[in-house]
Amino acid sequence: MSEPLFVRFLTLSKTLFLIAGALLMVGCSHGTKESAAQPTADTTLAQNPAAITSSALPLTYEQREGKYFYDRYCAVCHGDKGAGDGFNAFNLDPKPHSFADSSYFAAISDASLQQVIALGGRGVNKSVLMPAYGATLRQRDISYVVAYLRTFVQGVSPAR
Amino acid sequence: MKISKLRVAFAVASVLFLVVLAISPLKDYFREWRGYQQGYNALISQLPQRVKPAEIGIKQIWSQKLNRIDRCETCHLGITQVALAHAPQPFRQHPWVYHDIEEFGCTTCHEGQGAATTTEEAHGQVKYWESPLLPAAYVEASCGKCHKEENVPEAPLLTLGRKLIRESNCVACHKIAGFSKQWVPNLNGIGTKVNRAWIVSWLKDPKAYNPLSKMPNFHFTDEEANVLADFLTTFKTFSNGAELEPLPKSLAASSGPAADKMVEAGTTLFREARCITCHLVNGRGGTSAPELATVASKVREQWLYNYIEEPKRLQPGVEMPRYRFKKPELANVVSYIENQFVDYGAQQPPAHTPEPNFYEKGLALFKKYNCAGCHTLDGMQGAEVMGPDLSFIGSKKLYEIDFGQSGIEETLPSYLFTKLEHPRVFSATMKMPDYQFSDEQARAIAVALLSMTDDPIPDALTIQPHPESTFAPQGKFGKLVDELACLGCHKMEGRGKEIAPDLSLEASEARRKWIEGYFKVPYSIRPILTERMPNLFLPDSEIKSIAGYMETVFRADSLEHDIKMDPGAIAQGRILYYGTYGCQSCHLINLKGGYVGPPLDRIGSRLTPGWVFHWLKNPQAFKPETIEPNNKLTDKEAEALTAFLMSLK
Numbered sequence: 009m010s011e012p013l014f015v016r017f018l019t020l021s022k023t024l025f026l027i028a029g030a031l032l033m034v035g036c037s038h039g040t041k042e043s044a045a046q047p048t049a050d051t052t053l054a055q056n057p058a059a060i061t062s063s064a065l066p067l068t069y070e071q072r073e074g075k076y077f078y079d080r081y082c083a084v085c086h087g088d089k090g091a092g093d094g095f096n097a098f099n100l101d102p103k104p105h106s107f108a109d110s111s112y113f114a115a116i117s118d119a120s121l122q123q124v125i126a127l128g129g130r131g132v133n134k135s136v137l138m139p140a141y142g143a144t145l146r147q148r149d150i151s152y153v154v155a156y157l158r159t160f161v162q163g164v165s166p167a168r
Numbered sequence: 169m170k171i172s173k174l175r176v177a178f179a180v181a182s183v184l185f186l187v188v189l190a191i192s193p194l195k196d197y198f199r200e201w202r203g204y205q206q207g208y209n210a211l212i213s214q215l216p217q218r219v220k221p222a223e224i225g226i227k228q229i230w231s232q233k234l235n236r237i238d239r240c241e242t243c244h245l246g247i248t249q250v251a252l253a254h255a256p257q258p259f260r261q262h263p264w265v266y267h268d269i270e271e272f273g274c275t276t277c278h279e280g281q282g283a284a285t286t287t288e289e290a291h292g293q294v295k296y297w298e299s300p301l302l303p304a305a306y307v308e309a310s311c312g313k314c315h316k317e318e319n320v321p322e323a324p325l326l327t328l329g330r331k332l333i334r335e336s337n338c339v340a341c342h343k344i345a346g347f348s349k350q351w352v353p354n355l356n357g358i359g360t361k362v363n364r365a366w367i368v369s370w371l372k373d374p375k376a377y378n379p380l381s382k383m384p385n386f387h388f389t390d391e392e393a394n395v396l397a398d399f400l401t402t403f404k405t406f407s408n409g410a411e412l413e414p415l416p417k418s419l420a421a422s423s424g425p426a427a428d429k430m431v432e433a434g435t436t437l438f439r440e441a442r443c444i445t446c447h448l449v450n451g452r453g454g455t456s457a458p459e460l461a462t463v464a465s466k467v468r469e470q471w472l473y474n475y476i477e478e479p480k481r482l483q484p485g486v487e488m489p490r491y492r493f494k495k496p497e498l499a500n501v502v503s504y505i506e507n508q509f510v511d512y513g514a515q516q517p518p519a520h521t522p523e524p525n526f527y528e529k530g531l532a533l534f535k536k537y538n539c540a541g542c543h544t545l546d547g548m549q550g551a552e553v554m555g556p557d558l559s560f561i562g563s564k565k566l567y568e569i570d571f572g573q574s575g576i577e578e579t580l581p582s583y584l585f586t587k588l589e590h591p592r593v594f595s596a597t598m599k600m601p602d603y604q605f606s607d608e609q610a611r612a613i614a615v616a617l618l619s620m621t622d623d624p625i626p627d628a629l630t631i632q633p634h635p636e637s638t639f640a641p642q643g644k645f646g647k648l649v650d651e652l653a654c655l656g657c658h659k660m661e662g663r664g665k666e667i668a669p670d671l672s673l674e675a676s677e678a679r680r681k682w683i684e685g686y687f688k689v690p691y692s693i694r695p696i697l698t699e700r701m702p703n704l705f706l707p708d709s710e711i712k713s714i715a716g717y718m719e720t721v722f723r724a725d726s727l728e729h730d731i732k733m734d735p736g737a738i739a740q741g742r743i744l745y746y747g748t749y750g751c752q753s754c755h756l757i758n759l760k761g762g763y764v765g766p767p768l769d770r771i772g773s774r775l776t777p778g779w780v781f782h783w784l785k786n787p788q789a790f791k792p793e794t795i796e797p798n799n800k801l802t803d804k805e806a807e808a809l810t811a812f813l814m815s816l817k
Contacts, residue, residue: 069263076324081795084764085753095696099762100753128797129750136750143798144788148264 074156238282312619329616340541341554357406365517384601399530434504462511487656637662741812
C-alpha cells in the first residue's frame with residue numbers, strides 16, 4: 009500500500025517541492041563532493057601525522073613479501089638493490105642482469121619476468137646459470153618478487 | 169467565506185502533510201552510499217572491459233562462523249573485480265588475500281563498524297566505537313587473532329613482533345599468554361666476577377658495552393647506578409656454592425719471554441676454538457654471545473679461568489660449550505684474553521665510599537625495577553606480575569588509557585607504538601625500561617600486541633602453536649650435548665636453535681668416517697658463513713660416542729637408495745650438472761663456480777648417495793629454508809647427477 013502511495017506522492021509533489029528539492033540537492037551534492045574526497049586507505053596515513061607518519065610503510069604488502077623472497081633467493085647474485093652486483097655475481101659468466109637499467113627493464117612485461125623466474129634461464133633460451141624457481145616458489149610468490157623488482161627503478165611503467 | 173477559509177486551511181495542511189511525508193524518502197534518496205554506487209557505475213562504463221554494473225542497494229556479507237555482518241561492499245564495490253586493480257578508492261580491487269572474503273568478512277581483519285552505512289561510522293572514527301579501522305601498517309595484527317603460532321610466514325611484521333616479545337623477555341614483568349621466560353645470566357657471585365666500576369657503567373647504558381645486549385636501559389641516575397652497584401657487589405658467592413680454583417702459577421707473570429710465548433699460543437687456540445662464532449670482538453663475529461673487546465677490564469682473571477674451564481658450574485644454563493682445553497692450554501687462552509681484550513681508554517674510577525645505607529637503598533631499587541624478574545639472585549624474588557596483564561591488550565578500551573601530555577593521536581596502535589619507543593612518555597612515574605627499539609621493531613611488537621584480543625574466535629578457526637619438542641637425549645650423549653651446548657646452534661628432533669644445520673638425519677646424510685674426522689678439523693663447509701663450527705678439542709672416545717649415537721638414532725632408513733656408478737651415468741650427470749641445470753652458479757668444483765652453496769669437491773667422501781639422491785629430488789623436504797631450487801628431476805636424472813657427484817672423492 010505505502011509504495012504506490014509513495015510513488016504517487018513523489019510525482020504529485022514534484023512541482024511543489026522543486027525549490028525545496030533544488031535546495032536539498034545543493035546541500036546533498038555538497039555532501040557527496042565531500043565524501044568523494046573521503047580519506048582512502050593511503051591518505052588516512054598521511055592525514056594522521058602524529059604517531060602514524062613514522063610508521064607509514066614505504067612498500068606495499070606485495071612488495072614487502074617480494075622483498076623477503078628477493079633477499080633470500082635473488083640478492084646473492086643480483087645484489088641487494090638489484091644492480092647485478094651480489095657477492096656471487098663475479099663468479100658468473102654471463103653476469104646477472106642489473107634491474108637498475110631502466111630502459112632495458114621497462115621493456116620487459118611482468119609476465120615475462122615471472123616466466124624467467126619460474127622457468128630459469130634454460131626455459132627462456134638464456135644462460136642456464138639462472139636457476140628455475142617454478143617448482144620451489146608459488147606463482148603468487150613469484151608475482152610478489154616481480155612487484156618488488158619494479159621498486160628498484162622508480163617512475164618506470166612496465167610494458168604490458 | 170467560512171468554507172473558503174476552511175479550504176485554505178485544508179490546502180495548507182495538505183501541503184504541510186506532503187512535506188512531512190517527503191522527508192523520509194528524500195533522505196533515503198540522498199544517502200551517501202547511493203552516490204558511491206552511481207559513481208561506481210559511471211566509472212565502470214568508461215572501462216574497456218565489461219564489468220557488471222552494481223544494483224543500487226545495501227550489500228552485505230554475513231560471516232556465519234565469525235558472527236559478523238559487514239556492509240563494506242555497499243561502497244567498496246570493486247573488491248573482487250580484477251579490472252579495478254588500479255581504480256581509485258573506494259572501488260579498488262582488494263589485493264590477493266589468504267582467505268575468502270565472503271567467508272571471513274571485512275571487519276574480521278580491518279576492524280571498523282561493519283553494520284554502518286556512512287563512511288565515518290563504518291570506518292569507526294566516531295565516538296564510543298572502540299575498534300576503528302586498523303591503519304594499514306598494523307593490519308597484520310588481525311592475522312594473529314587466529315594464527316597463534318610464533319612463526320607466520322605470511323605476516324612478517326607479526327612474526328618479528330612475537331620474536332621480539334620472546335627475546336626481550338617481556339614476560340618478566342607482564343603476563344602474556346603463550347610466552348615463557350628466557351634464560352638470563354644469574355647474578356650470584358657478581359661481586360667476585362666483575363669490578364664495581366664496570367657494573368656502574370653497564371647499569372648506565374648496557375648497549376655501550378655490548379651493542380647486542382638484550383638488557384634495556386633503565387635511565388638510572390648516577391646516584392642510583394652507584395647504589396645499585398654497591399648493593400650488587402655484596403653478592404660474592406656463586407650458585408650452588410661453587411668455589412673458584414686458584415690461578416695457575418704460570419699466569420702470575422704478566423711480562424717476559426715466558427708470558428709472551430703463552431700469549432702467542434693462546435692467540436692460536438682462541439682462533440682454533442673459533443670463539444668469534446658466538447662472541448663479538450669489536451663489533452665483528454657472531455651474535456649469540458657478549459662482546460669480548462674489553463672483557464679483561466670487566467671480569468677478574470680468576471673468574472675467567474674458572475669460567476672457560478667449566479662454564480655451567482658458575483653460570484648454570486649458559487649456552488657456552490665446555491672446551492676440552494688442558495690446563496696449560498687454558499692458561500694460554502686466559503693470558504691471551506688478559507693481554508688483548510683490555511679497555512685502554514678506561515679512566516681510573518673515582519674514589520668511592522658507599523653510602524651508609526647503600527644496601528637498603530640498593531635493595532629498594534632492585535625491587536622497584538623488578539631486576540629479579542629476569543635475573544636470578546639467591547634470596548631475591550621477582551614480582552609475580554609487575555606491569556599490566558597484556559593477555560587481551562588488543563581489546564583495551566580507549567577510556568582506560570591515559571595518554572598524558574603526549575599529544576599523540578588517541579588510538580590504541582599509536583599508544584602502543586609510542587609506549588614501546590618512549591616507555592615513560594605518558595607519565596613520570598612509569599617504570600618500564602627503554603629497549604631502544606627501532607621504528608620497525610616498535611611497530612612489529614605493537615602488531616603482535618594488537619593481535620591479543622578477546623574477540624570470540626571459534627576454536628576450529630584458530631591455529632595453535634606446535635607443542636614444544638621434548639627431545640632430551642640421555643646417557644653419555646645427553647651429557648655431551650649439554651656440556652658442549654650443541655643445542656645452542658644445532659637442532660635435534662625439533663629442539664635447539666637454527667644457527668647451524670639440523671642434525672636429526674645426520675647419519676643418513678653424512679658418512680661416519682667424515683663425521684668423526686670433522687670433529688678433529690671442523691673446516692667450514694660453507695666458506696661464506698660467520699658462524700662456524702668451533703674446534704672443541706674433543707678426545708677420540710667422546711667423538712666415537714657422538715658418532716655412534718648419531719648412527720643409531722639420527723637416521724631414516726627410507727633415505728637409502730642404490731646408485732649404480734657406471735661411467736655412462738657419471739658422464740650424463742656431468743652434462744646435467746654443467747649444461748642443463750647450471751649447478752655451477754652456486755657450487756664450486758675445482759675452484760670453479762659460485763659461493764652460495766657448499767663446495768662439492770670430495771663430496772663423494774662426505775655424503776651418502778641415498779641422501780644426495782633424495783635431496784636433489786626435493787631439497788625443501790629436508791630443509792624448508794634452503795634456497796636450492798627444486799628442479800623436478802626425474803628419478804633417472806637424479807640418479808645420474810648423484811653418480812657424478814659421488815664420483816668426486
